[in-house]
Amino acid sequence: MNHPEDCLQCGNCVTVCPVEMAGGHAIVTFLADPDATGYSVWLCTSCWRCQESCPGEVDIHRLMMEQRRREQAPAGYRAAFESILACGLALEVAQEELDQVRAAWGLESVRLPPSGLVQTLLRGSGRPEGREK
């Protein structure tokens, strides 16, 4: 991953990152120090605080997502994406089970997405990109 030209290496992003607060090392570790190791672009809570705190207006989210597409994904992400490809939702559910729950709660019934939907929408990526290095 190329270190972004607009990054001032000020470290603001590190101080606001909940991953860093919890003891992990996210992309912000790399931004503050381009020579750093032991960080992962997959460790992110999607809170966007780093981006909001960046004086260089670096699009950290985009940088992170582009790097993810070049790397092997953790098992949890792979499973969720396989589910999206298979049934259109990150969490899989059976229509029958959904009908039962919603009826028990008095909620209007809902139909799940049609099969093959995701292949139509994501033409260029019927399979996960960058799954293998």
Next chain:
Amino acid sequence: MRFAFYPGCLVLQRMPEYEAATRAVLRALGIELEIIQQAACCGSPVAESFTAEWVYLAVYNLALVERMGHGTVATVCGGCTNSLTRGACALQNADVRAEANRRLEPLGLSVTGQVEVKHLVRLLAEREDEVRARIVRPLSLRVALTNPCQVFRPGGVMKFDDPVEPQSLRRLVELTGAEVVEYGGEDECCGATLYLADPDLALAAGRRKLEATQEADFLLHGCGNCQLLLRRFQRLIVRDEPGLRRQSLLLPQLVGLAMGLPEEELGLREGTWR
């Protein structure tokens, strides 16, 4: 008034109480929600991590809203709110719109990009006076809130409240009579999204919240992800430290209680929230 409703997969499958409470509170304000049939994943962060084409998932859902004839879609999770809003922004570009319509055409759908995406916090904040007028049972609770990050950031896209220190959720909680306990972590993410990549680290992020909110009677959430990590997964954090245990409420449950709505309509068992 009627809005389309996008519950997102987490609330659709795991949290019917969140949908029920949301519907009950909005109904009291004269708003009916019509759920989107055959809605798909919002696209982020999962699909976005694998393909730049994720945006067409968000766009598909917006096209369904347009076909329903609604100008606004209501959401209850931060993640879906953020993805769908970024999808709507992308549609302002004519090239993206044209490509989106090429992909939607075989599905018998089209999209113009006119739909507004509004999270429950925003829908209620825009009706603060109406909410205040409906409060009949002010609550004497001490509440520690977590702002649903992705509803407010990135500020240039979400265009609602202050992106760094948003105040709308706090003001809504205060309307109910509940006292907001300051703990310094109101704008720190709960860590739920991290669970997909590193469960232990996600629980460590959640633990920081449980440790910091000891003075509160309840945690208060406006996102299914916060509720998932801090309520459903709380036992994984607490283990043999019962002192860490915290009860939690969803925003519409708190507002609904203060409106005097029946507990069962809010997905609360009688008395369990007191």
